[in-house]
């Protein structure tokens with residue numbers, strides 16, 4: 001790893017030692033599925049076998065009498081409880097209608113998992129099938145079956161639901177700025193392409209788990225949800241218990257990647273706990289993770305871009321259709337679209353744009369947030385589109401990006417003016433590091449992809465206490481999903497106070513003890529919680545100043561001394577990054593291999609060097625998996641990739657080496673000038689590979705995942721012969737399990 | 738014990754050894770890796786009765802008292818984990834690897850560790866940690 005420039009010869013230069021490191025390597029770290037309560041029962045659910053049906057009757061009599069069964073609930077018992085992060089449109093248990101295969105109609109609590117599952121299997125449900133719709137475009141037809149005729153009853157958290165022009169729309173937005181018509185009229189050339197991106201799963205290794213019990217009038221929840229305060233507030237509305245009477249505790253989270261902001265089981269567990277007076281736990285089986293939970297949205301993206309004779313963008317149009325699945329419950333943002341829905345050309349100067357995005361209800365499993373929502377879809381489309389434009393205009397692909405990458409003072413595709421931009425530097429650094437333009441071997445090719453991701457915004461607070469023994473304790477509500485948040489807070493406080501890191505202890509508190517935090521996500525933790533840590537340290541220093549005491553004297557005479565640090569980051573700031581990827585392609589089979597990859601990323605000041613490297617390397621391989629092998633396949637609404645053997649994610653043998661070049665001297669709005677890193681690497685991998693394959697052998701793949709089969713089909717088209725099709729799906733990378 | 742009781746359940750539920758994790762439940766992810774008489778196995782596939790009378794090593798058994806094993810130490814220093822859910826399995830698998838081959842090559846590391854999925858690190862930190870531990 002190369003650091004383009006280093007300025008801080010201090011704590012930040014020392015590789016961090018994770019505060020939770022020892023627990024995680026000794027097996028002591030507790031995750032939600034590790035937590036038990038005396039008298040705990042186990043839950044099981046009954047899911048619909050039909051994608052769309054009316055629930056005619058549910059017969060639970062036999063199940064109730066089975067050994068070990070303590071409670072059986074149906075939709076009638078929980079009505080009208082629905083859940084969701086923004087729009088509460090998902091019934092805890094369906095009482096009149098099921099909308100996807102797996103939608104739950106009954107829940108059981110029993111002494112053992114086996115007893116609960118046996119009882120669930122004994123519940124007899126009668127359904128009357130309804131016409132189902134699986135394709136979002138079909139769902140937008142005037143006569144399409146309406147999935148949510150009762151939408152007017154749904155609770156929308158925090159305001160009023162934006163209007164929609166079709167009952168099957170979840171969210172719909174149109175962004176427009178500049179004179180789009182004039183931009184197209186004055187253009188030297190106009191290019192239009194359509195791209196398709198499938199559903200993929202976050203595929204964390206830890207399935208969701210939760211445990212709920214009621215003590216007095218307080219509801220306790222232990223969960224894998226990475227945003228405990230948000231879950232508390234959503235739950236308060238769903239179950240009708242005041243938020244102050246719900247305590248949510250998120251122990252270590254075994255990976256999130258955007259998916260674990262939505263809880264599935266906790267609501268039903270509350271009703272089971274209430275019915276039995278006992279703690280009730282549920283640990284999802286991985287098969288259910290893949291069939292029930294909020295995947296990334298599949299998308300169809302049509303881009304139309306006008307350029308001047310030099311390839312400079314003059315105007316841009318986009319239409320994006322997201323498959324939202326049966327419920328919008330997984331989407332936290334106000335528009336009920338995945339975040340950044342109209343950010344179709346991230347990081348470029350776009351003088352005029354009109355981009356329309358819509359998320360649509362279909363009778364498939366619900367879609368929600370996944371690492372850098374919308375961006376893997378948009379970046380695959382945008383960076384493939386620009387390469388096609390470069391090719392048609394006979395401009396070098398990197399040069400085309402240099403001409404269009406945004407500079408300070410210019411306007412991006414969403415109409416935001418950038419006050420600062422490292423885009424040109426990122427591309428220039430990539431040019432040098434990748435030896436762009438140099439020769440490559442036969443059937444080898446290099447592809448470039450550039451993009452931008454916001455530095456997270458939001459607000460949080462934490463408390464910092466100086467104890468009598470001189471130690472400093474931070475209490476935070478930020479959950480640990482693996483990003484290294486607690487270590488970041490520790491280092492920021494220690495650096496600001498000029499003390500050894502070992503003196504600062506970071507403790508995570510549940511929602512009953514810690515200050516409100518919006519949850520891990522949106523590249524928010526370092527810029528927001530980090531600023532709260534700086535603020536806390538500064539306030540403590542100010543108190544010491546007032547008392548005219550040193551830290552050690554204050555510990556002896558004035559402890560405990562507590563301050564609250566506030567952090568807020570509302571600036572519209574982007575980090576930019578670019579890949580150069582070299583592939584080698586086997587023309588006979590379409591198989592390809594990444595032989596070299598370089599990532600240049602503008603991350604600002606680095607607080608946790610080991611974690612930043614890990615986020616970028618991990619993001620690269622995550623992005624690679626979603627680019628070349630992952631697809632949650634559906635057949636008439638039924639997920640067919642129902643286990644981690646069928647839904648393949650990269651193994652160690654699939655991880656190519658990656659050269660990282662960090663730009664660290666352009667300060668961002670986070671602590672000491674930090675920006676974000678967690679969502680910088682994954683979105684652009686697909687386009688870089690597609691562009692490299694096209695450069696190598698002239699095969700352009702317009703959809704993800706980029707498989708050997710697709711590459712070969714494109715080659716065949718160009719070479720004018722029909723390929724002999726192999727059985728099953730082709731492997732797209734070497735050395736898979 | 739019932740013949741169909743899985744080793745993972747016996748470890749986690751009966752013995753309270755919750756260091757061993759369950760991910761995929763079908764022998765693919767390696768989160769449940771344990772050593773049985775030194776041999777690397779998936780506890781989600783293994784009936785508990787099969788290990789009767791044999792020595793089972795889980796992540797809890799890797800440190801000597803307070804002293805971390807070289808691999809555990811290297812996983813912390815080299816970024817061998819993030820969320821940590823795959824880490825008990827990775828450490829057990831890597832421990833078995835280094836017992837088998839003192840100085841595995843990069844290819845041998847890749848081949849051996851293929852059965853242990855990690856969604857966080859992109860595996861680079863894990864490879865660095867294994868190499869650091871054998872140095």
Ligand code: FES
Pocket residue numbers: 758759760761762763764765766767768769770779780781782
């Ligand atoms: S849980 Fe045993 S291999 Fe995945």
Ligand code: FES
Pocket residue numbers: 205254255482817818819820821822823824854855856857858
């Ligand atoms: S550290 Fe999270 S899955 Fe490996």
